[in-house]
Amino acid sequence: MVKTFWTLLVGLVLAFGAAAENGYRLWLRYDKIGDAAMLVQYQERIQGYRFFGESPTLQVAKKELEMALAGLLGNLPSGGSNQVIIGKKTDLPQLSGIAISLKTKDLDKEGFAIFTHQENTIITANDDAGVLYGVFHFLRLLQTQQEISNLNILEKPKLDRRILNHWDNLDRTVERGYAGFSIWNWHTLPEYLDPSYTDYARANASIGINGTVLTNVNANALVLRPDYLEKVKVLADLFRPYNIKVYLTARFSAPIELGGLATADPLDPAVQQWWKEKADEIYRLVPDFGGFVVKANSEGQPGPQVYGRSHADGANLLADALAPHGGIVMWRAFVYSAEDATDRHKQAYNEFVPLDGNFRPNVMVQVKNGPIDFQPREPAHPIFGAMPKTPLMMEFQITQEYLGQGTHLVYLAPMWKEVLDFDIDGKGSTVASSLLPTGQASIPQTSSLTGIAGVANIGNDINWTGYHFGQANWYAFGRLAWNSDLSSEKIAEEWLRMTFSNKKTVVETLKTLMLASHETCVNYMTPLGLHHLMATGHHYGPGPWIGDLSRPEWNPTYYHRADEKGVGFDRTATGSNAISQYSPAVQAIFSSRQHCPEKYLLWFHHVGWGEKLASGKTLWEELCRRYYQGATDVADMRRSWQSLKKEVDEQRFQEVDMMLQIQEKEAKWWRDACLTYFQTFSKMEIPEGFEKPAHDLDFYKKLDYPYAPGH
Ligand code: GCW
Secondary structure, eight states: OOOOHHHHHHHHHHHHSSTTOSSTTTTOOOOOOOOHHHHHHHHHHOSEEEEEOOOHHHHHHHHHHHHHHHHHHSSOOOSOSSEEEEEEGGGOTTSOHHHHHHHHTTOTTTOEEEEEETTEEEEEESSHHHHHHHHHHHHHHHHTTOOOSSOEEEEOOSOSEEEEEOOBOTTSOBTTOOSSSOSOOTTTTTTOOOHHHHHHHHHHHHTTOOEEEOSOSSOOGGGGSHHHHHHHHHHHHHHGGGTOEEEEEOOTTHHHHTTOOSOOOTTOHHHHHHHHHHHHHHHHHOTTOOEEEEOOSSTTOOOGGGGTOOHHHHHHHHHHHHGGGTOEEEEEOOOOOTTOOSOHHHHHHHHHGGGTTOSOTTEEEEEESSSSSSOSSOOOOTTTTTOTTSOEEEEEEOSOTTTTGGGSOOOOHHHHHHHHTOBSSSSSOBHHHHTSGGGSTTSOTTOOOOEEEEEOOOOSSTTSSSSTTHHHHHHHHHHHHHOTTSOHHHHHHHHHHHHTOOOHHHHHHHHHHHHHHHHHHHHHHSGGGOOOOBOTTTOOSBOTTOOOOSSGGGSHHHHHOOOSSEESOOOSTTTTOGGGGSOHHHHHHHHOTTTSOGGGHHHHOOEETTOBOTTSSBHHHHHHHHHHHHHHHHHHHHHHHHTTTTTSOHHHHHHHHHHHHHHHHHHHHHHHHHHHHHHHHHOOOOOTTSOOOSSOHHHHHHOOOTTOTTO
8 A cells, every 4th residue: 555644653653652743734634542431431332343335535535534433442443243334325225224315405416414323423414525525523532522422413515616726836836835835836846746736635524615716816828838738737626535636726818828829809700719628738737626716906917898898798709608517716805996086885786786697607806804915804795695696706815915924823713713603794694605696686596506715824844834824824714614603612622622632721822812813903903993004025024115106006095094183094984985885784874973883983084193093092002002912912812822831832831922922023023114104194203102113114114025925
């Protein structure tokens, strides 16, 4: 049997103890269960296992189960009477067929049932994919040390397409990637299959991710060239058993660049023919190819508007080429134009909402969670709920472009939940529900076009995400994509138990730390609804003073609008009126100075420095309080982490501690740079009791990070 790097690594770890605690194993750590009573209970329950069925998917499920049980239980069980019985329901005929049919009735293609049946544990599903997900779920129960003697679990995903978007370039640089280079080594493909490709697939399957877009939305047409498609094919072959489909980004001008045509006009028959032939070629190699993601007429990318055509014309061109093969188009709504003086907040809505109903049935419009650009906090994008005839797909950013990148511990589930749970009509219809067919009155309920995308934070660093805690965001994205009703707390707890320890002190301390970390980051970067204060290019540190870039909406000064009177972007009727894009109920809340939640205050209102906020403090005082709170909380995070020194392996303990040291330093940098800058407008002192900024504004302005990663 060919051993993957992974199994070798497990072997090494088992042989030499926890020597290689470098994070490579992610949350799929199968070390022997430390709690003796628990171990006995599991050994009693799992005296053997039987797989029914031989498909490639069941084979990988079996391999995973065997590896996991051997590790968790100390050795692979065999022969006892209490069995784990695994297979598709049609392959388990000797068991009570009726009971199983009942259980699996509504599970569709990817759901699974796990239940206790006469001392046996049955893991079953309608399809192979469900069985695979069931196995991973069962392993998660063991890894997190749950009771398994009386199981009755039915699970199925809410959204059909749960996809990672890699912003990976063919030269292996990664746009906004902070964990080294791309994991796709295009140069050595198709022959050389790095073992990490398999481990990537395992990790994704374990959390239900079923699609991967291999390439950057700032696309390179080369990936559609025959030699690159051969490389894509082998990755698709490798991922298929894990129920992962491959998708690519399509550069709109590819017919010119690759096909030698004079135009890429979507209404030109030669262009249409070119895409049709290209799609046919792809499907000959990858019969289950998922489809294309397209960024068009945005930030310099080519698109249909070059030819006076609409986004719908462009999307439909590709949709028609893919339709005969069952492929889809995910057309991004992230557009804003340098020529358009309208508030950037409004531009995507203005362009896309009028096109509702004009897209082919196999097109989804992929919308970022908020209207600007993955800021530490944004209100929900007003497009959600506003295009009832078009399947909308959520786009989150897992990579922390604007949240401290690869060095700040920021657990993103609470931020994503805030948007998913946002009430878009004041009647309880949430953003999450607007992604479902039931939330879109005019779409057939049977439509399988539901989905969610996350911009990956994965690179070729040994621990995958550059920072151990970055793994939690990959994990949380998958879990929320599967079920957005899961709480941030539950997801954090699962991840911690699998990744660090089942010990109560570790779980509780780190859960508290993780759950507060997003608010902490917002406080030291962009409190009270401030946004886009980041420096130019790399978006790493603070640059609120920047105001001289050629495009107005690239400048932080465009967003905060600080002046002698106050700070904040008036988006009410007296300002840009972006608020009008929300439902009347939401408008009523956001437009009112009293009712607008303080977390969005300066997003929607220009507020005077001396105005009183709910706390009774003036805006200036409250701004200072939040910035200082953020920095203090990071210092506390580090202290909490250090309290666990004895509970965490040396390597990961040190690595996280060093990262927290960076975050502590940088939280102060953010605080001091922003406050010394805003002070030039407020002309008010930092309130008594707060340490004074270490340097003057000039010092912060001169800091320069030409090689910050992820440009
Ligand atoms: O967040 C911004 C990034 C760009 C990115 C763009 C997009 C891929 O700064 O790097 O380009 O959004 O989402 O298209």
